[in-house]
Amino acid sequence: MNPSELQDFLDAKVLQYNTLDFIESDPVQIPHLFSQKEDIEIAGFLSATIAWGNRKMIIKNSHKMMEFMGNSPYDFVMSHSENHLEGLASFVHRTFNGQDLIGFIKGLQHIYKNHNGLEAVFAKNLEANSTQKSISEFKKIFFEIDHLPRTQKHISDPMNNSAAKRINMYLRWMCRQDNMGVDLGIWKTIAPSKLSCPLDVHSGNVSRKLGLLHRKQNDAKALAELDNALRKLDPNDPVKYDFALFGLGVFEGL
Template identity: 40%
Template structure:
C-alpha cells in the first residue's frame, strides 16, 4: 500500500502559524546560541579572512552532534595554530604531518589536505573568499545553474593534489543535495543585524538564501505542512524556502532558527498545527 501524501498548509494556515514561528525565532536567535553552535568559530576571530576560513571549515564539518562538531573544529584549528589564514597560505606537503591523526566521521586527513590546498589556491587568486563566491554567483547567473553547483566545480578546479573522495565533502545540488552546510555557512556570512550571524558579506541579499535543510528542519517542515514532498533533496529545500518567503520575503532563512529549535532544542508548537505524522 502506498503511503499517504503529505498535507500542505494553506496560505491562511501559514499566517496563523507565523506568530508562533517568529516567537521561537526570537527565543532561539540570541547571543547565548553562539557558544553551543559551530558559528562560534567566526566570532572567535577578528580578521575577515580568518573568519571566512574558520567559518567554512566549521560549516563543512557540521555533521552530527553539535558538541562533537565543536570539539573537532577546535582540534583542527589548534593544528592550524589558531591562525587559519596564515596556515592556509603557508600550507604545503610538509605541514601535512599536523593533520595525520585528524578524523571526523568520514573526514580523513587527505580530505582536509585537499580542502586546505583548494582554499590556498583561491586566496592566491582572489582578494578574499567572498570575491571567489562573487565569481561563482556571476557564472551561475550566466549559465542559469544553481550557485552551489558552480561553487562545487570552481572550488576544486584549480587544485592538482586532490583525492577524488574529497569532492563529496562539498555538496552539489545538481546531484540532488540540499547543500545544508553550504547554506548554513552563507547564512552566517550574509544575514545582517543578527545576534548570531555575522553578516560580513554582501554579494547576495538575505532574500536569496535557502534554508539549511537538515534532518531536524526536514521533520518539522513535514510535520507542520510547510512542504508536500517527502524526499529530502534539492527540490524540497527550494519548496520550503518558497513557503517561508510568504512569511518573510526579505529573510526566509531566519526560520532555520525556529525549525531547528523545534527539532533539536525542545521548542514546540500547539498540537492543533500538526498536519502530518512523521
C-alpha cells in the first residue's frame, strides 16, 4: 500500500472499531460506570494499571477493585481508614497484589491532597508533541510518600526506555475527544495531539506488518517511531489509530 492507501485503510478500521460495541470487551468500561470526574479518573487509573493479561480477567478484577472501594473510588481514596485498607489485602491480579493496591490508594490520596489531582499532575511537564516526560514526572510525585519498593514497578517510566503502554492507554481514555463515546475525554488541559499510542505486542506486530514501525523491541524508542508515523496520518488525533491497530491484531489476527 502507498501512504494514501494505508491511511484510507487505517481510517476505515478506526471507524469499524471505534464504536460503543468496543466498550463491552475492554477495561475502558470501568471508568464509564461513573459520572463524577474524580471517580472516572481514579477508576480509569486503577483499571489501566492492571491492564495486562487476559482481558476478561482484567475487567473482572477491575470490578472487584471498585467493589472493595464501595463503588465510590474518590470518596474511598480521600476518606479511607486503616481498617478499610486492610480489606484490600486479599486483592491480586497477576503480580499486582493487595499491598500494591493499598500503596496506590495512598499515592492517589497524596496526588489529590497535595498536587490538585491526577489531571493537574499529568498536565505538567508536557513537551511539544509528547506526554512521556510528564508520565515520568508523575511517577516521581506518585511515589513521594512512603511505599513498598516493589510497587514502583507497576508504573512505567518512559525515561527508562519503557513504552508505558498502560499509562498511554489511560491518557487516551482521559484526554481524547471521542465522538463515538468510547474514550471519555474529560481532561481538557492535555491536547489529544500530544498523546502516544499504547504500544504492546498486538499494536507493535501490526505496525511492523504495515510498515509503520521498524524497531523490533516494544520500547520508548519504538513508541517514538510509531508516534512519528501516526502523527503524519493525523497530527490532531494520532492515537485514534490505536483502535485500528488493536482491532487488526486482536480481532483479525493480522
